Amino acid sequence: MEFSVVTRNLSKGYDKWTLAVDSLNVWIRAGEIFGLLGPNGAGKTTTIRMLLGLIKPTSGQAFIHGEQIGTGRQKIKARLGVCPQETVLWPELTVSEHLRFLGRMYDVDSRTLRTSAERLIKDLGLEEKRDQQARKLSGGLKRRLNLALAIIHNPDVILLDEPSAGLDPQSRALLWERITELSKDKQKTIILTTHSMEEADRLSDRVGILDHGKMLVLDTPENLKKSIGEGDALDIELESPPSNTLVASIKQSTGVNEVTVYENTLTIRALSIMDKFPKIIEIFSSHGVALRTTRLRPNTLEDVFLRLTGRSLRDA
Amino acid sequence: MRVLYIASTVVKRMTRDFFTLFFAIIFPAFFLFVFAIAFGKSGPLKNQRLDVAVINRDEGVEVNFGAGPDTLRLGAILVDVLESLSYSPSSDWMRPDSSAIPLLNADSLGVPKSTPGPTRSTENAVFSVIDTLTEERAIKRASSGDLDAVLIVPSGFSRATMAMAMGNVMEKMLSGAVDKFSNADSGIFTQKPAPSDIQKMIDDISKKIEKKQKEVGVSLSSVSLPSRKAPPVTLILAGDPSRLSFSMASVVVNSVLEQFLKKVSETSLKKAMDFSPIEITPPEELISLKSSNIAVEGRTVFDYQVPGVIVFALLMLVSLVAINFASDSTYGHLERLTLTRMSVFDYFLGNMLPWALLSIVQLFLLFGVGRLLGYHSKGNILSAIGIVTLTSLSSISLALIVASLAKNEKQASAVSTLIAVPVSFLSGAFFPIGDVIIAKNVFGRPFGVMELSPWTHGTKALTGVLTFGKSAHEVLWHLAWQVALTFVLFLVGIILFSRRKLST
Numbered sequence: 001m002e003f004s005v006v007t008r009n010l011s012k013g014y015d016k017w018t019l020a021v022d023s024l025n026v027w028i029r030a031g032e033i034f035g036l037l038g039p040n041g042a043g044k045t046t047t048i049r050m051l052l053g054l055i056k057p058t059s060g061q062a063f064i065h066g067e068q069i070g071t072g073r074q075k076i077k078a079r080l081g082v083c084p085q086e087t088v089l090w091p092e093l094t095v096s097e098h099l100r101f102l103g104r105m106y107d108v109d110s111r112t113l114r115t116s117a118e119r120l121i122k123d124l125g126l127e128e129k130r131d132q133q134a135r136k137l138s139g140g141l142k143r144r145l146n147l148a149l150a151i152i153h154n155p156d157v158i159l160l161d162e163p164s165a166g167l168d169p170q171s172r173a174l175l176w177e178r179i180t181e182l183s184k185d186k187q188k189t190i191i192l193t194t195h196s197m198e199e200a201d202r203l204s205d206r207v208g209i210l211d212h213g214k215m216l217v218l219d220t221p222e223n224l225k226k227s228i229g230e231g232d233a234l235d236i237e238l239e240s241p242p243s244n245t246l247v248a249s250i251k252q253s254t255g256v257n258e259v260t261v262y263e264n265t266l267t268i269r270a271l272s273i274m275d276k277f278p279k280i281i282e283i284f285s286s287h288g289v290a291l292r293t294t295r296l297r298p299n300t301l302e303d304v305f306l307r308l309t310g311r312s313l314r315d316a
Numbered sequence: 317m318r319v320l321y322i323a324s325t326v327v328k329r330m331t332r333d334f335f336t337l338f339f340a341i342i343f344p345a346f347f348l349f350v351f352a353i354a355f356g357k358s359g360p361l362k363n364q365r366l367d368v369a370v371i372n373r374d375e376g377v378e379v380n381f382g383a384g385p386d387t388l389r390l391g392a393i394l395v396d397v398l399e400s401l402s403y404s405p406s407s408d409w410m411r412p413d414s415s416a417i418p419l420l421n422a423d424s425l426g427v428p429k430s431t432p433g434p435t436r437s438t439e440n441a442v443f444s445v446i447d448t449l450t451e452e453r454a455i456k457r458a459s460s461g462d463l464d465a466v467l468i469v470p471s472g473f474s475r476a477t478m479a480m481a482m483g484n485v486m487e488k489m490l491s492g493a494v495d496k497f498s499n500a501d502s503g504i505f506t507q508k509p510a511p512s513d514i515q516k517m518i519d520d521i522s523k524k525i526e527k528k529q530k531e532v533g534v535s536l537s538s539v540s541l542p543s544r545k546a547p548p549v550t551l552i553l554a555g556d557p558s559r560l561s562f563s564m565a566s567v568v569v570n571s572v573l574e575q576f577l578k579k580v581s582e583t584s585l586k587k588a589m590d591f592s593p594i595e596i597t598p599p600e601e602l603i604s605l606k607s608s609n610i611a612v613e614g615r616t617v618f619d620y621q622v623p624g625v626i627v628f629a630l631l632m633l634v635s636l637v638a639i640n641f642a643s644d645s646t647y648g649h650l651e652r653l654t655l656t657r658m659s660v661f662d663y664f665l666g667n668m669l670p671w672a673l674l675s676i677v678q679l680f681l682l683f684g685v686g687r688l689l690g691y692h693s694k695g696n697i698l699s700a701i702g703i704v705t706l707t708s709l710s711s712i713s714l715a716l717i718v719a720s721l722a723k724n725e726k727q728a729s730a731v732s733t734l735i736a737v738p739v740s741f742l743s744g745a746f747f748p749i750g751d752v753i754i755a756k757n758v759f760g761r762p763f764g765v766m767e768l769s770p771w772t773h774g775t776k777a778l779t780g781v782l783t784f785g786k787s788a789h790e791v792l793w794h795l796a797w798q799v800a801l802t803f804v805l806f807l808v809g810i811i812l813f814s815r816r817k818l819s820t
Contacts, residue, residue, distance in 0.1 A: 052655060077657055088648040092332040093325065104321040105656035133332070149652075 004030045004157050004189035005051065010060035012046050012213075020046040022213040023060065028206075030156070031187040033179065035204030035221075037194060037301060039311075043213040044193035045085060048161050051191070052082055064157055078106055081155035085162045085193075087146040091135035095126050095145055098134065099152050106153035113152070120148040125174060140171035147175060151182065157189045158182065164199055179203055197301040209305060216308045225299040228307045229257045231271040234280070237293040238264050246287045253279060262306065264292075269299070318658055322666025326640070330670060336636055340674055344629030345685050351625060351746075352689035355617035366464040366565045369454035370395050370447045374473040390474040394576055398467075401442040401572065442568060458555055465555035465565040472549045477577060479546035481584035560617070560747075622686040622693075623778035624745035627771055629678045630707045631740050635732035637671050637715035642728035645719070645817045660818060664810065668712050675708030676701055683782070694785030700778055702788070703795070707774035710802040711736075716809030720816045743771035761793065770801040 005028040012021045021043040028034045036044045049055045051062055053073040062069040067076045089098060099117040108116065121130050124144040129137060137145065143163070150158055160179065164172045180203065182188040194200050200207050201221045208218040217224060241264055250268060251259050255276050258269040270276055273296065284291060305311070330336050374391025449457070454466040553569050555562035644650040653663065683697050715732065722728035742749060743766060751764025766772045773794035780786035780794070788795065 054651060054655075074657075077655065080655065082652075082655055084648060084652065086648060088652045090325070090329060090649065092329040097325075097328065101321060101325050102652075102656065105318060105653060105658045107318075107657050153656075 002030050003027045004032075004065060005034075005191065006063045007047075007051075008061045008063075010047070010050060010062050011058050012043075012050055012055065013058045019058070019213045021050070021057075024215055026208060026215070026218065028189060028191065030189050031183060032205045033183045033190045033192060033203050035192045035194060035200035035207040036210055037197065037200040037207050037305070038210035039195055041212075042195075042210040044195075044210055045161055046213075047210075048082070048159050048191070048193055051159060052080065078153060079156045081150040081153065081158045083147050083150035083158070083160045083163050085165065087142045088149075089134040089142060089145060092133055094131050094133055095121065095137070096130045098145060098149060102149045103152045108153050116152055116154065120152060123178060124148050139166060140168045143167055144171060144175070147178070151188075155188070157191070160190060160192045162193055162195070164194070164196065176203060197305075201301050207301065209301070209308065211305075211309055217304070221301060224301060224304045228299055228303050229269045231257060231269055232273045232296060232298055233303065234268045234270075234273050234277070235293075235295040235297065236266045236268065236280075236284075236291055238266070238289060239292055240264060242266055242289065243287070246283070246289060249283050249287065250280060253283060256280075260306065267303070318662040319666045319669070322658070322662060323669040326667055326670040327673075329640075330674065339632055339636055340629070340678065341681060344625060344632060344678060344682055347628065348622065348625045348682055348685050349689065351621050352618055352686075352691075355621060365441055365444045366561055366568075367462070368398070368443050368445055368565055368569075369449045369457065369463050369466045370398075370445050370469065371449070371451045371454060371466065372447060372469045373471040374469050375471060377474040377478050379478070388474055388478065390477045390580065391469040394469065394473075394573070395445060395447065395467075397576060398443050398569065398572055399441070399445045401568065443565075455554060461556070463555075464561040465553055465569070467569060468552040468554070470549045470551065472547060473551070475546040476549045477580055478584070480577065481581040616690070616692070618686075618690060619692050619783050620748075620779060621746060622682070622691045623782050624740075624775055625686075626679055626682045626704065626778060627707060627743065627745045627775045628740045629682060630675055630704065630711050630774070631736040631743075631745070631771060633671055633675065633708060633711040634715045634718065634736045635729055637667075637712050638718040638722065638728040638732040639725045640667065640671075641716060641719035641813065641817075642722050642725040646724045650817060654818065660814060668709070671712055672705050672708045675704050675711075679704045693782050695782040696785075697782070699788060700781050703774060703777045703781060703791075703798075706795070706798050706802060707771060707778075710770040710774065710798070710805055713802060713805035713809040716813045717805070720809070720812035739769060739771055742766050743769050743775050745771070745775050759793075767797065768801065770798045770805065773798040773801070 005026070007024050007026050010021060010024040011019055013019045024043075024047060026034070036047060038044050046055070050057050051064065051069060053069045056070065064076045065079060067073075069076075090101075093101065096117060099120060100113060103113040103117065121127055124147065126141065126144060126148070129141055134142065134145065143166070147160070147163060150160070163179070164175055167175065176199070179190060179192070183190050183205075192200070192203060204221060206219060207221050207224060209216045209224075217227075219227075242261060247259055247261060247266070250256060250266070253276070255272075256268055256270045258267075260267045268280065281291075330340075372391045372395055374389060376387040376389035376391070379386055379388050446454075446463070451466070451468065454463065457463045458466050551573065553566055555565060557563070644653075650663075679700060680697065683691075683693070683700075687693065714735065715728075718732050718735065719728050722731055740746065749766065751766045753762045753764050755763040777791040777794040777798065780791040781788070
């Protein structure tokens, strides 16, 4: 099997005591969408910047298509595309000028460049804005253009650092569609960093969860969700944190696989949980505890993160 | 090719950004306009009246040319000449009112104070003379900037002036006598006369003078010429040398004084001719003030400032270029570009070309605006392109250094302005600056601190080429230094920027 991106014990420390990335080992297949999920400061962007050769690793190696980052960076520049977390645009240049300029910097010939630029403008819904200067574009359109610049030279490996951060739902849906298309139809390898569980779940073939620079787990989203139990989850929010006796009573209830508590919320997992719902309500009543809200949902990567770290991804 | 794409992108950004256009094009042109008003042909300084206080301590000298004894007050006459000096409407500079010239003709000698001439113009007067102040008060007012200069005419001025004039008279008479007696027809003096022969000659002249006086009906005993011996005197012109108006006053007074003394001497000689038995060669044509050293082909202060303002505009580039490089770094443009196939060479050259081109646009624009506002250029603008390009490279190099050390574009802008404005002044872009000599002999010339600045050489070379019409060969000294200093700056800039902004 061919691996597009490989890291071996890749580490980066900004000081003597802490490692932003700690011994990262990943093997990413060609055409795969690899999601790096983690809270802010987990080491996602540092990993991306090491893969791009923008910062030197403290130890370990990274390879893109067999070329080691650092020594063989020049050779792989044209095969790498990056969509940075912050939109990097030249305010005075128009949409089409941006695409032409970046394409030229990658030595794309003028004919190919013209075709690629037109296709991207069309695919990303920028037709009406092609001659508009970047400073006059909305935030969503700027993010779309940011993505277009990452792929104008038709790279094999695309690194997307928080691509949907701050996007409106319409732009996000369009972006996800294009990312899927790039991977499935064009066999591009995509590394996607995000702190959105939904994004990682929906787009990624495999997800690695990073926290404090360490890779906690790495698997497909389905397997990760299964690892915390089969069935659905019922979130019950209370007025105050539940007592231990209440939690114990629910755990002893027939058919309940797991009960986790996070602040005022209990998450109960069980197969066919709706059948068990009347019994669970009865237990709350017998303990004289009033329910504030209830929500039935399938397991998510948030649950995986909560299980692994004891913290919610949103709060981390 | 990547260089050209980067350059064209920079040009697009430059031309679409009002801030850049304003500071690179409009601001220097506006600056030039302000300078033209202040110092140019159409500006008020051309007809600016200089306030000069006069302290006249001259008591005059007793003379009698046969019409009875009288007091000749040359100090007062000198003041009167200064007061009558006016800007000429037909020339680009100033000249004395024509009425000032007859003040010293034969008829006026012996008149204690002149009468203002009929054509004297107060509207175009160069000096506004105030003669009612004490010396202490006048100096105080000059120190506080209320007066442009204070002229102190010392006691004994008339005596010293006439002594000098009488010396000239005797010299001329002797010279005339020698000519007479050495005439080939007379056969006397075939060589330079011995002192005894001169004495004989003087005695002979005295007898002949006596005879001549009898003929014209004037008794020699009634003629009383001033002594040829008098203690030397010094006129003082006090003022603040940092003020341009004082420099102007100083130049004009010096020139007037020189002409005044010449005039007194020559008029005295004319007068003496009445008593001379010997034919004396009449004095040469008087030299008019217009051709004196203060009038240089109609040149104005503005003419010296146009090349300076061009260099100032090039120094303003430091700020713009530093902002450009710093924002590339701050906003991730540089990082994004380093991920492409662009090389460091592409980046630097692609960014430098448009700014160098802009400097040439600035040259043409400012030269054109300068000409419209009355700039007298003797040079060819095309010959200035090289100097301007070189100076713009100095500015770009400095901008690279600033951008390397600045954290963001705001800091780069502030630091550049802090550097560029003093450097403009110290490079002599606006006014000539006195330099501190650090080496007495560098390739046969003294070398000052400010000659370590390439902009100093840029200003001097550009002024030489544009204003004085010098050739590149004539400003080679400045060009050579400029090339060397720019190279050093450029090297430092490239190394700093590469290490601090481009390295991983």
